[in-house]
Amino acid sequence: MASTVSSRPIPALYTVYILRSTMRHASLYIGSTPDPPRRLKQHNGVVKGGAARTARASLRPWEMVGLVSGFPGPVAALKFEWALTNPHLSLHIPAESRLSVARQTKKNGHPRRPPASMHSILANLHLLLRVPSFARWPLRLHVFVPEVHAAWNKWTSEAAAAAAAAVDAPEALLAEPVEVLTDFKPSVPDMYGADEAELGPAWGIHALPLDYGPMRDYVDKANDIFTFEREGDCAVCNTPLPAGQGLYAVCPNAGCEAVGHLRCWSGHLLESETHNHDNGHEHDHEHEHEHEHSHDLGDGPLVPKRGHCPDCGGPVIWGDMMKELTLRMRAPKEVEKIVKAKRRQEKAADKAAADADKAASKAAAAVAAEELPSSIEIVPSAAAKTTKTTKTTKTARATKPATTKTKAKAKEPEKATKITKTTRVTKAASATLSQTAKTAKTTTTAAVGDASAVLLDRAKSPEVIVL
Structure with a gap:
């Protein structure tokens, strides 16, 4: 059957x-x-x-x-x-x-709606x-x-x-x-x-x-409890819960891992409903434990509605507990999908938080850069000047012979005249070049002296000098 x-x-x-x-x-x-x-x-x-x-x-x-x-x-x-x-x-x-109440009947004699x-x-x-x-x-x-x-x-x-x-x-x-x-x-x-x-x-x-989105955290918590066999003792009767040997329900409240027998949970919630309905207040723990399993199947309802967890004291809805239990027992693939979706959500949240921290750090650095003093002087170092001069000299040396050789080949018939003119120009410009070199040398010496003076004068100044 x-x-x-x-x-x-x-x-x-x-x-x-x-x-x-x-x-x-x-x-x-x-x-x-x-x-x-x-x-x-x-x-x-x-x-x-x-x-x-x-x-x-x-x-x-x-x-x-x-x-x-x-x-x-x-x-x-x-x-x-x-x-x-x-x-x-x-x-x-x-x-x-x-x-x-039906006031009329159909042709077949049934009451008309x-x-x-x-x-x-x-x-x-x-x-x-x-x-x-x-x-x-x-x-x-x-x-x-x-x-x-x-x-x-x-x-x-x-x-x-x-x-x-x-x-x-x-x-x-x-x-x-x-x-x-x-x-x-x-x-x-x-x-x-x-x-x-x-x-x-x-x-x-x-x-x-x-979908089961609102139950994602609840399903993930229960899945971890039973995957790693953390059932422990029943939250109601305090007896051990052997792994995989019964129908166990889990408290739906966040942070609480109370697990119990299905019958124990049902009796506890039904007893709580009866006490609250009859007396309007909670009994002490000893009286509740005394009547914990005294619920008879013949008197009163069989299915509880809601109550409180005996471990954390949080509210418990029986329908939510049964939805998680049937999902865990009858649809393991659906549980796997829910857990994977939760992991993806957590990774996305962590990535968003990391991006937000990175953006905040960049914004703070930009604000700090804007607040620096505007009178910062950048004095190039001697090593940088020497390197730049050396590179320029090497480039000039490499270029000058090739240029002279090309001109000589291109205009060979007028070689004597060009040499004479070049000699005359060289002799005429020699004095000017010597004078220019002397002036540049004097100016450079003065600039170096001024830079040294600036360094000495600003040694006690709070301004930043980058070398």
């Missing part, structure tokens, strides 16, 4: 959404999807897919005004979707709590999120339109007032409040006339995490 247990991990995101036509607000649609942005494009005809009921051009474009997230898989989301679409038939709603409005959908949604079938799941309500959020708050207030006034109010109305998250449309014109994902910061369905 084939097993009915799913071999896939809990998905990163699976939702049941409420769709409303922007052309006619009375037209509503309920569906489920793991990818709300892609599904909205299908309903609007941008990509293939969608539903026949949303294919009418007169009703497009559609908008997602709200959705419920946190389903452990597609089957769970489909059950919730059907119950919300057919509240007059769903067995998840007790008869005494049913809000939608009553007309849906935003008010009726929100009322049934408020009820379904509190019935025992779905109350223990980590479900969250996301609202993206202000008037829908106002309608939700109005109905919630009316339901709370009715439950407080009633003597035997339904248990669903007395349950704890549902977590509601809002992310409204920014003030951008023609938001639905273009691709919403490309207009400014992501908001609404485009800001929802479609």
